[in-house]
Amino acid sequence: MKRSSLFNATLLRAVASVALFLSFSSVPVSNAQDALDSTASVETEPSILTRNGQRYACKCYPGEKCYPAGAAWTRFNATVGGNLQLALPPGAPCYNTLGEINTFDQAKCNQVQTNWGDEQWNTDHPTSNLWTYWTNDTCLPFPTSPSSSCTRGYYGDYVVLARTASHIKSTVDFARTHNLRLVIRNTGHDFMGRSTGYGALILNTHSFKTAEFTKRYTGPGGWRGGAVKVGAGIQGRELMRLASQQKPPVVFIGGECPTVGFAGGYIQGGGHGPLATFYGMAADQALAFEVVTASGQIIDVNSQSNSDLFWALKGGGPSTFAAIISVTVKTFPDLPAAAVVLDINSTHTTDLEVFWKGVNAFHTLSNRYVENGLFVYYELFPLRLHVQPFVGPNMTKAQIDAVVKPLLDQLDKEKVPYTSFSKEFPTFFDLYTDIFEDEGSGNSALVGGRLYTRKDIAQRAPQINAAQRLAIEQGAFIIGHIVGPGTGLPKVDNAVHPKWREASSFSITSYAVAGNATLQEKATAQNVVTNVIGKALRDASPNGAAYVNEGDLEEPNWQEAYWGSNYRRLYRLKQVWDPKGLFYARTTPGTEDWDVIDTNTRLCKKL
Numbered sequence: 001m002k003r004s005s006l007f008n009a010t011l012l013r014a015v016a017s018v019a020l021f022l023s024f025s026s027v028p029v030s031n032a033q034d035a036l037d038s039t040a041s042v043e044t045e046p047s048i049l050t051r052n053g054q055r056y057a058c059k060c061y062p063g064e065k066c067y068p069a070g071a072a073w074t075r076f077n078a079t080v081g082g083n084l085q086l087a088l089p090p091g092a093p094c095y096n097t098l099g100e101i102n103t104f105d106q107a108k109c110n111q112v113q114t115n116w117g118d119e120q121w122n123t124d125h126p127t128s129n130l131w132t133y134w135t136n137d138t139c140l141p142f143p144t145s146p147s148s149s150c151t152r153g154y155y156g157d158y159v160v161l162a163r164t165a166s167h168i169k170s171t172v173d174f175a176r177t178h179n180l181r182l183v184i185r186n187t188g189h190d191f192m193g194r195s196t197g198y199g200a201l202i203l204n205t206h207s208f209k210t211a212e213f214t215k216r217y218t219g220p221g222g223w224r225g226g227a228v229k230v231g232a233g234i235q236g237r238e239l240m241r242l243a244s245q246q247k248p249p250v251v252f253i254g255g256e257c258p259t260v261g262f263a264g265g266y267i268q269g270g271g272h273g274p275l276a277t278f279y280g281m282a283a284d285q286a287l288a289f290e291v292v293t294a295s296g297q298i299i300d301v302n303s304q305s306n307s308d309l310f311w312a313l314k315g316g317g318p319s320t321f322a323a324i325i326s327v328t329v330k331t332f333p334d335l336p337a338a339a340v341v342l343d344i345n346s347t348h349t350t351d352l353e354v355f356w357k358g359v360n361a362f363h364t365l366s367n368r369y370v371e372n373g374l375f376v377y378y379e380l381f382p383l384r385l386h387v388q389p390f391v392g393p394n395m396t397k398a399q400i401d402a403v404v405k406p407l408l409d410q411l412d413k414e415k416v417p418y419t420s421f422s423k424e425f426p427t428f429f430d431l432y433t434d435i436f437e438d439e440g441s442g443n444s445a446l447v448g449g450r451l452y453t454r455k456d457i458a459q460r461a462p463q464i465n466a467a468q469r470l471a472i473e474q475g476a477f478i479i480g481h482i483v484g485p486g487t488g489l490p491k492v493d494n495a496v497h498p499k500w501r502e503a504s505s506f507s508i509t510s511y512a513v514a515g516n517a518t519l520q521e522k523a524t525a526q527n528v529v530t531n532v533i534g535k536a537l538r539d540a541s542p543n544g545a546a547y548v549n550e551g552d553l554e555e556p557n558w559q560e561a562y563w564g565s566n567y568r569r570l571y572r573l574k575q576v577w578d579p580k581g582l583f584y585a586r587t588t589p590g591t592e593d594w595d596v597i598d599t600n601t602r603l604c605k606k607l
Ligand SMILES: Cc1cc2nc3c(=O)[nH]c(=O)nc-3n(C[C@H](O)[C@H](O)[C@H](O)COP(=O)(O)OP(=O)(O)OC[C@H]3O[C@@H](n4cnc5c(N)ncnc54)[C@H](O)[C@@H]3O)c2cc1C
Pocket: 130, 183, 184, 185, 186, 187, 188, 189, 190, 191, 194, 195, 205, 232, 254, 255, 256, 257, 259, 260, 261, 262, 263, 264, 265, 266, 268, 269, 270, 271, 272, 273, 318, 319, 320, 322, 323, 324, 325, 439, 549, 550, 585
């Protein structure tokens, strides 16, 4: 495999950020069970617990008899090339101790503090999560004093910085054999905390940075156009850059965010992005996967081999059916593109009714945008609508202006002040690098969201607009994607919710919650997200759905909301490919059989 120079640069950064962890390597992992350490072939019995009358078979956690002893970890470390580390929260160097480990290091603490809002820095870190709520906001890097307490919270206990497929296999085998909670972590982007987990063994795939392009794919599936085989750890913008360096340059269906992974949660959840209206979801482009199964086999998955798993991996949920080593997806020739940027904010008006007239005019036209091939990314805050950008693939400035004209006419007619400009680019890559903005990290928030279909937008735009206004008035902000994957293209059969084929607009609601909120305050916030904001969005869009990558963990009837008519088949395939539940991410197929008990700590199967 050819490794790009990008790989080396990223690897160096990754090595720099793990140096801290190496310095703790001499700390012994004490466990009285050393003597009883089992051989790898015998699977550990789960621990049996009862809570509120429910019996559970739980994963094994530190301090329990079934948890592997120090010697077992040492042997495991040898099978992953010495890449096993103690997992520590990123803020640990700002504290004197974590348990019995001395963690304080002023220089490293300064580095964490400086980079806390930097997405790329956090994705390069072994365990950091960009959205901190589901780490339990523990050990944040800004303590009042180094002697304050740093705990692991919901960060894991160990992390494998995997470098090869065999490291992934060894990690899957070790977790299965010892009945450990396994968490796969690619970028740590997941809004819903699914790349972190209390007491977990974390499999970090960040170093899998390969990208092999071909102009003519010859594998199964009949596609003879361009394709790229993408390693598990590659991120949106780095893949885009590599694609743009091909001769001639190509594009693929990546997300709007520069640092979201490609082959991890993104494609397994479906994957929408700036070219999705034009070409379809990311999952629709998949031609083949290489994976490690729950039973530890390294297999090829495509339309001919393991075709049932192939279907499920294309949108059936992150960390559910297998650990992905690589995915091969279609590429398309890069193409000209045009963009429009639009702002309506408090610089323009502080009159709420005028502001909302503008927002409503904008969102009511969603069907028009997607029916013309556009993708639109916007952020909606109190008195701030920032649309950056409308994207028109294969359009000139004049063409995209014509699509957006009815909106600007409406704003003029209703006397809503705004600022806008449009611009054309020779390639989509030029548009992306010029127009899309970087995003921050380090926020603590609960997330929800709703997918509106074209039918709902056509029939119920006023109700949807009112529900979005209610969300803002309740204290949420909205990250909106007006996207109709493959509008006008033939339907594709895969695990993605069939409603995506009718989609017009998808909104994420983000509701800030201080991580140090009490359990009561957290429950209150969750109730607002699910039963006030979420309920309003659902009621307004009876033909809608929800998106498993950017949704509410408490989404009612999540099986239906996230997968619709595909759910039954996904549940059956989960029993085939991972009957013991080695892979786990909340609200993915089969997880109704599990609970995370004892205040979001122990992962247990219901008996
Ligand atoms: C700022 C921001 C912007 C976003 N923009 C978009 C967007 O434009 N379009 C879109 O569709 N989504 C977007 N998302 C959502 C994104 O798709 C999800 O957060 C997704 O889960 C991220 O995947 P990851 O692998 O990068 O992240 P991680 O948090 O590392 O992993 C997410 C999930 O995938 C699992 N996973 C990771 N790697 C593997 C693997 N190799 N094998 C099996 N399971 C794996 C993890 O266990 C976890 O459950 C965005 C999220 C954020 C925070």
